Amino acid sequence: MSHQHRDVDVVVVGAGMAGLVCANRLRRHGAEVLLVEACDQVGGRTAGIEVGGEIVDLGGQFIGPGQDRIYALADEFGVDTVPAHTVGASVFETSAGRLRRFRGMVPRLGPATLADVARAHFLLDRLARSVDADAPWRSPNAAALDGRTMESWINRTMKTRGGRRFLVLACRAIWACEPSELSLLHALFYVKAAGGLAAVTDFEGGAQQDWLDGGAYGLAIRLADRLGSAIRLNAPVRRIEQNDSGVAVTVEDGTTWRARHAVVAVPPPLAARITYQPPLPASRDNLLQRLPMGSVIKYVSGYPEPFWRQAGLNGASLSLHGPITMTVDSSPRSGRRGVLITFVNGAPARELATRSPGDRRTTVLDALGRLFGPPATTPMSFVERNWNEEAFTRGAYSAVFPPGAWTQLGSAMRAPTGRIHWAGAETSPRWYGYIDGAVRSGEAAADAVAQAVNNERALGRPS
Incomplete structure (x- = not known):
């Protein structure tokens, strides 16, 4: 076991969008930062895969008006936005399996x-x-x-x-x-x-209006490139100790980093699995135990072209018949291929996850065939991301508050615990659960920690 002790100003735990933004902003404040990530890649809930030479999002994807911070971040990195394809009719499948075309959101x-x-x-x-x-x-x-x-x-x-x-x-x-x-x-x-x-x-004027050219995952990679060697991958954090002078963050292989402060920017179920010494206050610990993630399986189906457009459809659908909840056209602007993204959510996602991979594929493609015709059943590529089985997210889109959690324990959601600060889309009072909320939370945590670090430096306190 390695027991290296290295000093930095701040250790940020979790290289999702919140952690990446937080670490970059802390750097701008002049802090020395280490960003540790449990997975073998950055991005958190903004995962992606390359299809036909272009990144397609397997995780968080959409942005829209009012989400000023993610648009500003995209602009900073020169990333264009792509409007969602809304030309044509959407498809609604009744519980009896009948199809109805419609326009608008209902x-x-x-x-x-x-x-x-x-x-x-x-x-x-x-x-x-x-x-x-x-x-x-x-x-x-x-x-x-x-x-x-x-x-x-x-x-x-x-x-x-x-x-x-x-x-x-x-x-x-x-x-x-x-x-x-x-x-x-x-x-x-x-x-x-x-x-x-x-x-x-809504799509037009709503949170599904646009997505990022190159994917949200592509933007996460750009943020990570800026941090360079300050990122440690394959480093699940197992223990965080703190006292009056600083924190010690220990990862799975036994390596420990000492810092003035730590920012934990991981989903609540993952934050609950870290050992804290001294233990977290009961309110914070009990809150983390009560917040499961939503249940989502996302599928990306690639086709030679967006064939549904020729039939007057925009690729969007809603289904009461199931197991699909909804679909969206995610084809690139080039039109060189067609991409349908499919969501199975809630109880249907949990039930579908109990089946074999082959059965899941057949079930989803059969459902797409009902919605869009036989061509939908034979994609060139078909990728599944079951977010509830991802070891370091345990679900998506965000944490679900059951009855009683907000009023009994909610005040502990955003409050720092000594030298441990919290970030992530769940900690944002604006755009909770969205990419923009994650960006806002990372910025807010960075500003608060940077102020604390600067105050300690001014007082000459060692870490």
Whole structure:
């Protein structure tokens, strides 16, 4: 076992977008930084794969208006944005397997169901406006809202069976979980953090409007290149000790780095698996134990061309029949090939994951065939990323707050624990769970730590 002790100002744990941004910003503040990452590559939940010479995102991908920090970061690195393809009709598959074409964000559900869904949209938006995104537990009626699930709200609010089914599908698409698993207060906070329900659900004008040329993963690589030798890969952090003068961060092979401060920028379930000495305060520890990640399997199917466009389709779909939750056209601007990305979310993702790889492939391609025709069943390439089986994420898109977590323990989410600071998309009061939220959290953590380091230097305190 190696026991090298090296001194730096800050150790950042986790080379996802939050950790990469945090480490780069700390460098700009003049701090000496070490970024340690458990995996053999950077990116965290912004993973990617090369298809036909271009990077396709296997993880976080979309950005949209209001997400100023990720757009600014892309601009800094000279990365262009690509508008999502929205020309043509979307496809909706009913629970009985019937297909309906539609335009906009809501399928043709019948007059009564459409009115029911529109009313639910209005009520959710109105409730979300009352939520304090900086401190959800301080919102009016926070305890009552946090004591209910989205399922109970849906069952009490929706008047039609079709409306209830559509809201369950929307819950899976947005939060990658079942309505019974999700606190109503968290759902409202999530909407408030994004600026409204339309911002969450829409393509044009919403959070799915654009993606980054070369992928979000490509931007993560550029951030990592700037850090160079300050990154250590294949280094899972197992222990963080702290005292009045500094921290000691120990990775799996026994190597320990000493620093003035540490920033932990990993998903909550992974942060909970690190040993802390002294132990974390009970509120922080209990919170981490209560926050599972959403359940997502993402598929990338490559074709010689985006054939669905010739049929007047835009590649977007929603399905009540399942197991697919939704699809999106992710073809490159060059048009040299077609790419469909497919999401299986929530309980269907957990059920599908129990099957063999061959069975999963057949099931998903059969579903794509129903939605887009026989050509969809024979892709040139087909890649699966089951995020819940990734050892160092354990799910996506973000952590899910169950009932009671925000009001009982939420105040511990962002507060530093001594010399340990927290970053990651879950710690941002703006765009929680999105790439932009991760960027914001990395910037905020870096600024706070840099100020603390500068204060200690000014006082002449050793680390």
